[in-house]
Amino acid sequence: MAIYESVFIVDSLVAPNEIEAILQRLSSIITDHNGTVRKIDKWGKRRLAYEIEKKQYGYYIALEFEVDASTNLPKQLEYEFNFNDKVMRFLTYRYDKNKLRAMAKEQKETEEVTSETSSVKETENKPVAPAESAAEEKTSAEQDSPNEQTEENV
């Protein structure tokens, strides 16, 4: 089994029920190939970095699914995306080993957190962001000081 993700952009003016219809169709194609939809992530309306079909905005949707790698499901989805003129852009890719490793690590972390009490979870989650930014500052400071030293030595 392989995990894929399709990210696609539909016209931001498309009605919500039409988006649901598109997702229904895609889901049925996936299940027809004995695949399973793992996650539907609607990023929502975003500004495009460049105009596509004279449009400045698009509605982004990410669809994560699992299917046997021997099927031609990605090809089938491509036909579907090309056929539907509400879809402005699409990208289907298979999760590589790095992504899978990152996912496994993430899952392990959430499992560890949920096994602990909720009060611990709250206190644990908060300091994460400041600690990271502090570490970043530290490295930039470290980068500065050796340079100054070498300049003095020369």
Added chain:
Amino acid sequence: MLRMRRKRVCQFCQTNEDHIDFKEERKLVRFLTEQGKIIPRHTSGTCAKHQRQLATAIKRARHLAIIPYVTDFTR
């Protein structure tokens, strides 16, 4: 620029990241020039392994209009 040349450390190796996500626009932008070109490895200090991953991520992000292909300054 000179400083970056002297101490070349891969930013992804430092943070111990095993995956570069093309959805993280703000992270990718740090590795693009003002025109939107990918900054070469010898300037950014990124290691070969991560530069390959980064290039893939940037190309995917460009395709999905998350980051621009080119930023034109001609007025």
